[in-house]
Amino acid sequence: MRSVVPIPAPSATGIGSLPGHDMADAIRLVMDGLGEQPGLPFLPELPQRGVGADMVGRSTAFLVDLYAEVQPSGWRVSERPGRDHGRARSYLSSDLDLLEEHTQGYTGPLKLQAAGPWTLAATVELAHGDKLLADRGAVRDVAASLAEGLRLHVEDMRKRVPGAQVILQLDEPALPGVLRGTVPTASGFGRLRAIEENVARDVLRSVIEAADAPVIVHCCAPDVPFDSLRHAGVAGISFDLSLFLGGQSPDKTADREAVFGELIEGGVRLFAGVVPSTDPAAAPSVTGLRDRVLTLTRLGFPARQVADSVIVTPSCGLAGASPGWAGRALKLCRDTARALEEVD
16 A cells, blocks of 8 residues: 655655765755755755765665675675775764754654665676676565665664654666666676566565655656556655656657646655756746646646645755755745645
8 A cells, every 4th residue: 555645745855965075064954944844854965975975875875684885887796894885884874863963853754765776776786797687686685685774774763753754765767777778787888678667666666665654766867657656656756847848749748647647646746856956047936936836737637736746846966056056945945835835
């Protein structure tokens, strides 16, 4: 059964990544911008700190009885924990300590992020061979390891912040390529074969069901597999809304509108990325952002029902933004959500 995201909509949140190296500053920025309704605060990610703080490195820290180290070609499975694994675990532990310190007395929703099983499988290499994605058994192993690690992560967060309603976000930027068969081999000279949709869905479902928390999936690609994610049991889907507004063939537009309609009717929250994730030449207005979200009313739903299905986010992570824009972007998300609360 699909979990329900325990936050009122409209609301606002970030994707996860922020610029800079100081986690205490990043947490304060998040709590200042999103610590009150209609905001959904989250544990920031600071990839600029380097190996172990990147999306894949952080996520390898969750794996149970599996380890990975950085090689010249990227992350690779290792037989035992090494320096890079230790760095990733250290970043995670200290970040969680800081989050606990800055959320004393907090009650409300709190979002955690990790790379999903397919993105890990498409990125991390086997110890002696191609990427994990090339080996179905290895994919099952990493999914099971990640599922158990994330279950423990959610459990730990509930102890650290007793008033939190934990939400888990799985980042799956590689999922469309996995389904299309466009993920390059480790050598870069070939492509790994496509994974069947039902297989991809079942692996995702195994992680979602193990998490013991509502799970959303983030994918900022132009071909998010919305229907597959819906059938996997996600509570919400995070995407760049600008990639789905106009510029499509009539048939493709009709298909996507039908899928969005099913999501809204099924109670799946739409984490709509509308605020620029890097410094824009001119900052958008709250009114303009609100109206962009309400373009979803062309699906035939009343504006109030659309507003009540949407969580406003940046179009993608904010790691490439200036610190000033990152803070302003989160506040624009929150102010847009407040404007959507006033929609009739």
